Amino acid sequence: MNSAVAAACGVLALSALAVPVAHADEQFGDTAITGVVVNGGEPVVVDTTERTVTVEVTASDPAGLEQINATLHHGAIGAPDATVVPTAVCGPTTDVTSTCTLTFTLTPGTAPADDAQAGAWRVSAYAIGADGDAVFLDDAAGFSVRRATQLTADAAPEPVKRGRTLTVTGDVRHASWATGTTVAAGSGLPVKLQFRPKGATAYCDLKTVATTADGTVSTTVRASTDGIYRWSYAGTAATAPAVSPGDYVDVLR
Incomplete structure (x- = not known):
């Protein structure tokens, strides 16, 4: 053969x-x-x-x-x-x-x-x-x-007077396959703070903030107009991108 x-x-x-x-x-x-x-x-x-x-x-x-x-x-x-x-x-x-x-x-x-x-x-x-x-x-x-990535956002205080400082925080977590739970993302990951003014259709980037050791992010902005704040994470080769739900802030004149 x-x-x-x-x-x-x-x-x-x-x-x-x-x-x-x-x-x-x-x-x-x-x-x-x-x-x-x-x-x-x-x-x-x-x-x-x-x-x-x-x-x-x-x-x-x-x-x-x-x-x-x-x-x-x-x-x-x-x-x-x-x-x-x-x-x-x-x-x-x-x-x-x-x-x-x-x-x-x-x-x-x-x-x-x-x-x-x-x-x-x-x-x-x-x-x-x-x-x-x-x-x-x-x-x-x-x-x-x-x-998979989970991302949250919270802006405070709400409502806020125009010109006052607004603090926006967030939490970045990733799926842990071995444990079947989510875990803190850890430090050094860049996350963008984005804002969409009331009546607008698109978000603009305000600043980029790095996560801390517990996976959280925090920054301050000057409140000027009503709108929605959110965090956006671009992801890595090992972790998926994610966008947090938006948090609407009413700015008082």
Whole structure:
């Protein structure tokens, strides 16, 4: 049995078992994976409860496709510290080109296990043709998994006389995947104070304030007109951006 036939037999055996198997990048015949999109191209934000994620894998083979599948993982390729498999795989189909939508469940405390697993994740994917051709990609695409952020705002005193000092405070917290709770963001994160005057449709940036060790922010402004104050956090590679609810302040003349 020559090597090409042996490879095809191995692919047919995999198709019969219908389970993912780790491979280095390999291609047998004319099966191809032409696109992988995670969460519509947006970062995946995970809070303290389960989060489902969809992955679209587009594959082609002139003979049709027997199966399309993928796996999500964090850590080194070949030795990940977190792995998530789909709830179901796609196939078979007689279509020459097919886009398979796979659904995954990320479970805080399991995968991702803890906050160290925030950041870059990878997708491995494979497609098997109806004629036994196949393609296996260990590193088919990358995406970002970020800890959810909660942000609050409070302006005081309310109401305030025009020209008096107004103090605006806030609290920045992130999801803790290991504990299933939220924790203080810690110090040094830049958070913007924004203001929208009464009757306006857009916010303007007033100043940027860094969080303290307990994740709080505080600053003062001179009250001049009625409007809404809020805090805006841009996020990082590991934490999601967030905007607090606005706090309306009535300024007395």
